[in-house]
Structures are given as C-alpha cells and as structure tokens.
Amino acid sequence: MAEQRYFEDVEPGDEFNEHWTPTRESVIGYLTVGNAEAGNTASRFTSDEEAKKIGMAKAIVPGAFSMVMASRVVADWMGPEGKLHSIDVDFRRPVLHDDTLNILALVTDTLEDDGVPTVKLDVYLENERGERPVQGTALVELPKRG
Amino acid sequence: MTTEATFEYDASVIGVEVPIGTFDITPERVAGYLQATGETNPLYTDEAAAKEGPYGGLVVPPGILQTVSMAGAPNAKVKFGNFSMHSGQRMEVVGPIRVGDAISVAADVKEVYAKTGRSGTMVFEVRRNTFRNQHGETVAVSEMSMVHRQAGGG
Numbered sequence: 001m002a003e004q005r006y007f008e009d010v011e012p013g014d015e016f017n018e019h020w021t022p023t024r025e026s027v028i029g030y031l032t033v034g035n036a037e038a039g040n041t042a043s044r045f046t047s048d049e050e051a052k053k054i055g056m057a058k059a060i061v062p063g064a065f066s067m068v069m070a071s072r073v074v075a076d077w078m079g080p081e082g083k084l085h086s087i088d089v090d091f092r093r094p095v096l097h098d099d100t101l102n103i104l105a106l107v108t109d110t111l112e113d114d115g116v117p118t119v120k121l122d123v124y125l126e127n128e129r130g131e132r133p134v135q136g137t138a139l140v141e142l143p144k145r146g
Numbered sequence: 147m148t149t150e151a152t153f154e155y156d157a158s159v160i161g162v163e164v165p166i167g168t169f170d171i172t173p174e175r176v177a178g179y180l181q182a183t184g185e186t187n188p189l190y191t192d193e194a195a196a197k198e199g200p201y202g203g204l205v206v207p208p209g210i211l212q213t214v215s216m217a218g219a220p221n222a223k224v225k226f227g228n229f230s231m232h233s234g235q236r237m238e239v240v241g242p243i244r245v246g247d248a249i250s251v252a253a254d255v256k257e258v259y260a261k262t263g264r265s266g267t268m269v270f271e272v273r274r275n276t277f278r279n280q281h282g283e284t285v286a287v288s289e290m291s292m293v294h295r296q297a298g299g300g
Contacts, residue, residue: 020184029182033175034213064290065182067235068209072183075207080189080199084208088236136234 004079007110007117007142014107018073020125022061024097030065048097061095066134070123073103074138081143089123089136100128105138117144152260153226153269153294159255162220163276166251169214171206173245179210206243208286211251211277219253219273226260226269229297233270236289241279248280256289269294 027045031038044051048058071087078084095101102125109120118141125134180190188195189205196204212235224230243249256272270293277286 026182026184029178030213033178033182033210034169035215038215063232064209064212064235064288067237068207068212069183071209071237072185072187072207076187080187080196084239086236086238088234090234091232 004081005077005142007119007144010107010110010119010142012107012109015104016073016077017102017104018076020069020101020103022065022069022095022097022099022101024059027059027061027065027097031062056094057096059097061097061099063089063091063095063134066091066095066125067136070103070105070125070134070136071138074105074121074123074140077105078140078142083141085118085139085141087123087136087138089134091134093131093133095125095127095133102126108137117142152267153224155222155224155258155269155271157222157258159220159222160257161254163252163254164218164220166214166216166218166253166275169211169249169251169277171210171243171245171247171249176206176210176245179207179213183207183209201242204245206245206247208237208239208243210243211249211275211286212237212288214249214251214275214277216251216253216273216275219275220255221273222255222258222271224258224269224271224292224294226267226294227296230292230294232290233293234289234291236291238287239285240287241283241285243279243285247285249285250278250280252276252278266296 028039051059067089104124106122121138124132253275256274258271260269273290275288
C-alpha cells in the first residue's frame, strides 16, 4: 500500500509535483474509455489537421483529461486513506499533444472544518514554454494519527 | 428565450435534469482508464492491498466518469459574442465507485451569468452532470463551464 500522509504532517507551503507528457495514444485511450468510437473519429483532440482548423498549433488535450491527471497526482500524495472531495480548475491556454508538463500542487491551508481534517491545495499544470495552461484548487481530507 | 442586458439564452433548461444514459463500470473500461492515466495507486490496481484499505476492496478512480460522452445533454443556446471555449471543469467526489456499478448519468444547465472585467463582458454557462449508482446514491457531480465572448476586442 502506498505511503499514508497524515493531517498533522502537512503544512501550508508544502509542495509536490509529477511530470506528464500526454501522447496521442494516451489521449485516444482516455477518450475511448467512455466512447468506443472516439479513437476512430477525427477531432481537435485526435487530429492535428482538425485542431489547426480552429487555430491550434496541433491536436489538443481534453480539458477534463488535464483535470483528472491533476487529481491523480493529489490522490497519490494523500495515500490510501485520503479522500479527494473536490477539484476545480480553469483552462487558460490549450494543452497540446506531447507537451512536457509539470503537474504541481501547493498546500495553501489546513483546517478542521466541523472536526474534519481538511487540506486546501492550489494545483497547476506548467508547460515547457513557461505557461500555466491549467490552474485551480483541490480540497482533500486526510486522516489524523492515532 | 430570456434576454439579460446584451445576451440571450434558453432559460427553460436551467435546473431541469435530463437523463443521458447508463455508464457501466466494466473491467475493460477501468483497464483502459488506468492505462491512459498511468494510474498505479494500489487502491485501484492491487486487490490484496486494497482489501486492507478504507473501502475494503478495489475502487475505481472517480475521474473515469469524466470520460462519459455527454451527447444529448441540455444546452442553454447562449447567444453572445463570436467565440466560445471550455473555460473550466469541476469534480466533486461523493462516494466510491466499484467495478460492476451501473452509473446513471443526468445532466442539466446549472446557471448562465455574465461577468464584466478589463477584457469586456463574458457570459458563462455552467453545465452540470450528476452520477448515481444502481442504488440511487450520488457518487459524483461534475460541472463544465463554457465561456462566450467577443473575440478581437469587441
């Protein structure tokens, strides 16, 4: 079982990150989970040509895929007994296929809301061009020691 | 259609849930999702380890619900500006999801509102999806924000 993180061990300012490069194959794999035909249909998410028609440099990554990747990084950090309550992101720029991304999270607050040990985080995706195409917040619950 | 200041939309769809269908949590779908996201968390991947975890067995990453096709979801048909884009996404996780669950999906338009800032007026449409398991329990709620605006300084 992955390492468990406890509420008492977390402080505002704590940071963690993970790298991610979304490939055409992974985007098609993601889209195909909910729609078996998605991988066979040319769209801005799967085809450079289609993406260029709407002014993009190349095929783009679905926004929800970027969000769930950020949630995955947060879940890995929490450990098995942590609970992700919510994640909320804004899309500032497109994420392109093969971007070299750094998914970062920063603890901004710890509080015991109605006795529930809660941690607030900022989450970001940064690309190799120094941009933050995705940014937002997450709210998680961590167990207490003992 | 409702007219508010400078934009129009179909207010009749606000808060009216429309059933979209059922999304079966099959082993094949879960395997595809784990592969696409590179997921290795033992809660989702290791049956023996997950038995020792908080859910007493394997669960499924809630993000899998973000892959559901929302064809047929209501649309407020906002008439404003000449450009629209997916501006935000929100996911609230309410309960665990397991392989074998049959998740019913319902969609509505939560709200339509305008904001005016330095770059002008933008109109936001928030589309909401509610996911319930075969016991009628809500397992997740997601929201997708679309922004409509006048591109090119208008």
